[in-house]
Amino acid sequence: MDAAALWHRYRDWLYYDAGLRIYLDISRMQFDAAFVQQMTPRFEKAFKDMAALEQGAIANPDEDRMVGHYWLRDPDLAPTPELRQSIIDTLVDIEQFASQIRTSVIYPPGQERFTDILSIGIGGSALGPQFVAQALGPDFPPLAIHFIDNTDPEGIDRILARLDDRLSTTIVLVISKSGGTPETRNGMIEVRTRFEQKGLHFPRQAVAITGVDSKLDVLAKQEGWLATFPMHDWVGGRTSELSAVGLLPAALQGIDIRSILGGAKAMDALTRVPRLRDNPAALLALAWYHAGNGKGEKDMVILPYKDSLLLFSRYLQQLVMESLGKEKDLDGNVVYQGIAVYGNKGSTDQHAYVQQLREGVPSFFVTFIEVLKDRDGKSPDVESDVTAGDYLFGLLQGTRRALFEKDRESITITIPEVSAHMVGALIAFYERAVGLYASLVNVNAYHQPGVEAGKKAAASVLELQRQVVRTLQQADRPLSLEELAAQTQHSDDIEIIYTLLRHLHANQRGVTIQGDPGSPLDLTVTAP
Numbered sequence: 065m066d067a068a069a070l071w072h073r074y075r076d077w078l079y080y081d082a083g084l085r086i087y088l089d090i091s092r093m094q095f096d097a098a099f100v101q102q103m104t105p106r107f108e109k110a111f112k113d114m115a116a117l118e119q120g121a122i123a124n125p126d127e128d129r130m131v132g133h134y135w136l137r138d139p140d141l142a143p144t145p146e147l148r149q150s151i152i153d154t155l156v157d158i159e160q161f162a163s164q165i166r167t168s169v170i171y172p173p174g175q176e177r178f179t180d181i182l183s184i185g186i187g188g189s190a191l192g193p194q195f196v197a198q199a200l201g202p203d204f205p206p207l208a209i210h211f212i213d214n215t216d217p218e219g220i221d222r223i224l225a226r227l228d229d230r231l232s233t234t235i236v237l238v239i240s241k242s243g244g245t246p247e248t249r250n251g252m253i254e255v256r257t258r259f260e261q262k263g264l265h266f267p268r269q270a271v272a273i274t275g276v277d278s279k280l281d282v283l284a285k286q287e288g289w290l291a292t293f294p295m296h297d298w299v300g301g302r303t304s305e306l307s308a309v310g311l312l313p314a315a316l317q318g319i320d321i322r323s324i325l326g327g328a329k330a331m332d333a334l335t336r337v338p339r340l341r342d343n344p345a346a347l348l349a350l351a352w353y354h355a356g357n358g359k360g361e362k363d364m365v366i367l368p369y370k371d372s373l374l375l376f377s378r379y380l381q382q383l384v385m386e387s388l389g390k391e392k393d394l395d396g397n398v399v400y401q402g403i404a405v406y407g408n409k410g411s412t413d414q415h416a417y418v419q420q421l422r423e424g425v426p427s428f429f430v431t432f433i434e435v436l437k438d439r440d441g442k443s444p445d446v447e448s449d450v451t452a453g454d455y456l457f458g459l460l461q462g463t464r465r466a467l468f469e470k471d472r473e474s475i476t477i478t479i480p481e482v483s484a485h486m487v488g489a490l491i492a493f494y495e496r497a498v499g500l501y502a503s504l505v506n507v508n509a510y511h512q513p514g515v516e517a518g519k520k521a522a523a524s525v526l527e528l529q530r531q532v533v534r535t536l537q538q539a540d541r542p543l544s545l546e547e548l549a550a551q552t553q554h555s556d557d558i559e560i561i562y563t564l565l566r567h568l569h570a571n572q573r574g575v576t577i578q579g580d581p582g583s584p585l586d587l588t589v590t591a592p
């Protein structure tokens with residue numbers, strides 16, 4: 065395509081909304097008119113599915129649940145007056161509580177005020193709050209936020225070491241929709257233990273954000289925690305950023321949560337339009353479908369040219385991959401759907417993997433995110449008449465062009481600035497695109513059956529570990545791996561037994577391995 069034809073295509077497909085001042089350019093995705101025509105009836109179905117979902121249909125049939133994250137930013141859409149009221153009440157509760165914490169109306173025992181937030185959660189109960197803190201957290205927040213999002217003991221130690229003498233002024237948010245996720249429970253127990261070692265009263269500094277009547281909810285209420293906030297069962301973990309999960313941590317950091325909600329609501333209105341050409345989320349889903357042939361054949365590389373959006377790709381990784389990565393479609397056919405997502409930020413990634421993107425395996429499409437505003441105030445020149453921000457712009461445009469020259473496709477989203485309003489809009493934009501795409505490929509975007517297999521397997525490994533240790537403790541002589549596997553009646557699990565013994569030995573957990581660890585069958589094991 066020559067320059068004039070490309071310019072024509074650019075103008076033809078350029079989407080712009082004057083309210084949000086957001087642009088979407090899909091001209092560098094090389095679909096043709098026939099493809100658009102072929103996709104149009106599918107989009108008509110997708111728009112209907114989405115309208116039904118917003119009206120409270122059971123859009124998650126496996127779990128028999130409604131899918132209501134759209135109601136969070138527009139409670140008037142909620143299907144019943146009770147739901148509407150509970151969304152409004154929760155928001156007011158969040159604002160009041162956060163304001164009372166920030167202004168020291170509520171303060172920790174024996175201290176003047178809270179100084180820090182420690183947020184414990186994983187997956188959708190961490191990624192949104194982390195993304196928003198990175199994108200919008202002020203330079204000097206009223207409370208500084210820290211995260212425990214894993215069951216890694218060293219990771220937990222690192223956070224607790226940083227907080228050490230401020231633990232007495234730290235508010236702990238325990239965030240878990242199910243209230244039973246092991247990593248989150250472990251983090252809570254570890255933090256609680258540290259509180260007790262320091263003579264602090266955990267419940268008086270702890271807040272639970274969880275499903276009503278979950279284990280965590282019951283515990284928090286029994287022990288009289290500082291507060292509890294509900295996570296509704298019609299909000300999925302990966303679409304929970306605009307529920308109490310994301311709003312409470314944001315409000316505690318002084319971030320304008322009404323603006324986040326307003327941006328999402330404005331974007332929802334744009335992406336509710338049932339016409340492909342006029343709906344930016346539909347255009348995005350169209351581009352994804354084209355890139356991967358409706359089967360996720362190409363990876364989605366997210367490249368925001370802005371440091372504050374660094375965590376957007378991690379946030380999107382869960383939103384997209386947990387929603388779309390499905391073995392079966394809604395009719396039970398095996399389809400192995402999904403789109404792989406990765407990325408960090410430009411131009412930094414240009415000095416990491418963009419070499420492969422331009423010249424290596426063409427297994428991806430890029431989404432550039434351009435932010436028009438460089439910074440508050442003026443920039444100094446770094447060269448004659450060129451600022452650092454001009455460079456960032458030049459590098460984005462240069463990379464986009466260099467990729468296209470090599471037939472590497474890209475989408476460009478341009479936003480005016482990284483504000484609370486815009487972050488809300490971006491979240492809503494991708495939520496809707498994922499919902500529409502799921503409908504195009506006929507998968508349930510709102511369940512995650514695959515994650516359960518790993519959780520169950522982890523539980524059975526831990527049960528095997530207990531059994532192995534008991535057997536060793538009862539043995540009157542060192543045992544070989546084969547003997548141990550036979551005595552526990554787990555001969556088929558000998559490899560797991562070997563690896564778990566290695567782990568126990570490395571952590572002085574009462575198990576001693578003798579022999580050459582590289583030669584498993586020659587080892588003997590004792591538990592003195």
Ligand SMILES: O=P(O)(O)OC[C@H]1O[C@](O)(CO)[C@@H](O)[C@@H]1O
Pocket residue numbers: 186187188189239240241242243244245248301302386512515
């Ligand atoms: O909020 P919860 O229930 O602790 O779950 C955390 C995460 O775990 C998952 O269920 C996957 O295991 C995610 O969907 C969810 O965001």
